[in-house]
Amino acid sequence: MSDVRTLVVDDDFAVAAIHRGFVEAVPGFSVVGEVHLGADALRAVEELQPELILLDIYLPDISGIEFLNRLRARSAPQVDVIAITAARELATVRAAMAGGVVDYLVKPFTLDVFADRMNTYLARREQLRRTAARATGGRLDQDQVDELLRSPAAGAGAAKLPKGLSERTLDLVSAELAGADGDLSASELAERVGLSRISARRYLEHLAATGRATVAPRYGSAGRPEHGYRWMPH
Numbered sequence: 001m002s003d004v005r006t007l008v009v010d011d012d013f014a015v016a017a018i019h020r021g022f023v024e025a026v027p028g029f030s031v032v033g034e035v036h037l038g039a040d041a042l043r044a045v046e047e048l049q050p051e052l053i054l055l056d057i058y059l060p061d062i063s064g065i066e067f068l069n070r071l072r073a074r075s076a077p078q079v080d081v082i083a084i085t086a087a088r089e090l091a092t093v094r095a096a097m098a099g100g101v102v103d104y105l106v107k108p109f110t111l112d113v114f115a116d117r118m119n120t121y122l123a124r125r126e127q128l129r130r131t132a133a134r135a136t137g138g139r140l141d142q143d144q145v146d147e148l149l150r151s152p153a154a155g156a157g158a159a160k161l162p163k164g165l166s167e168r169t170l171d172l173v174s175a176e177l178a179g180a181d182g183d184l185s186a187s188e189l190a191e192r193v194g195l196s197r198i199s200a201r202r203y204l205e206h207l208a209a210t211g212r213a214t215v216a217p218r219y220g221s222a223g224r225p226e227h228g229y230r231w232m233p234h
Contacts, residue, residue, distance in 0.1 A: 003030040004125070007050035009041045009067075010084070011059050015107075019054055019084065022111055026118045027194050038062035042070060050079060052121070055101070057085040057092060065092065068099030082121065116168045119193070123171035126179055162206060169195070173203040174231070177213060183228030185218065204229045 006029050010016040016034050023029045033048045035041045038059045044050070053071075057064035068081065082103040083096045096104055102124070103117055131144050161167060172193050177184060184192075186201035193200070204227075207213035212232055217225045 003028055004122070005030060005032045005049065005051045007032060007041065007044055007048060007053045008034045009036075009038075009053060009059070009064075010056040011036050012056075015056075022114045023054070023118075025111060026115045028122050029118060038064070038067045041067060045071065045074075045079060046076075053079055053081045054084045055081050057083060057087040057096065065095045065099060068096065068101070072100060080121070082117070116166060119172040120168040123168075123175035126175040130179060162202070165203060165206060169193075170203055170206070173200070174207065174212065177204070177207065177229060178231040180231070183216070183218075183230040185226040185228055187226070189229075207231075 006023050008016050008019050008023065008031060010019060013036060016036060020031050020034055023031050032050055033044045035044050038061050041053070045053070055064050055067065059067065064083065064085065071079065071081070081101045082105060083101045084105045084107065086107045088106060093104060102121060105114070105117055131140065135144065161170065173189065176189060176193050186204055187197050189195070189204060190197045190200035204213060204215070208215045208229060213229045214232055215227050215229050218228045219225050
């Protein structure tokens with residue numbers, strides 16, 4: 001799967017550079033452009049064809065909300081937007097939601113928090129891809145619509161996760177396992193999603209314990225046999 005083409009929009013050059021570095025530190029994403037004005041961002045959308053925009057709300061020429069309105073008025077394919085901003089006012093958050101942002105991240109934040117949100121985005125993207133592949137003639141039934149409206153981990157029995165597990169990381173693990181051709185070991189999953197082998201095994205064991213994955217030993221290689229985990233469809 002190719003990296004998600006990402007456009008960084010922030011009026012502060014230093015902050016934009018930090019966010020670019022954050023994006024480049026998360027597997028599955030690549031930065032195709034960095035701009036600092038709303039008008040430049042609109043042109044960049046046409047020229048660079050990003051799939052995801054990291055959008056500051058406070059821009060010096062047009063607001064991020066106005067940018068969203070103009071973006072959604074285009075007849076071209078829609079682009080996902082994550083608001084990354086210091087704006088905390090309820091009216092601004094609601095306007096951003098009405099403009100179709102897929103997430104809203106308040107500055108300042110750490111790389112770990114950012115990576116968690118981006119991994120959640122990847123998991124939802126994969127969920128959409130898998131649901132679309134099962135659609136008949138581009139049309140969804142009610143179960144498929146419901147699946148899109150809940151997180152990948154919603155059916156994983158994770159109302160209360162074991163200590164040390166993150167729901168957003170569970171989303172990513174669930175999506176990766178569901179999209180795999182066959183089973184995955186903890187080592188294989190760890191390499192795919194950027195976790196340690198021990199952490200990957202804990203998430204896989206949780207999915208197996210809650211009935212969302214099956215587990216079976218793998219034989220045929222020297223040494224201690226690995227366990228293979230396979231996603232259990234709804």
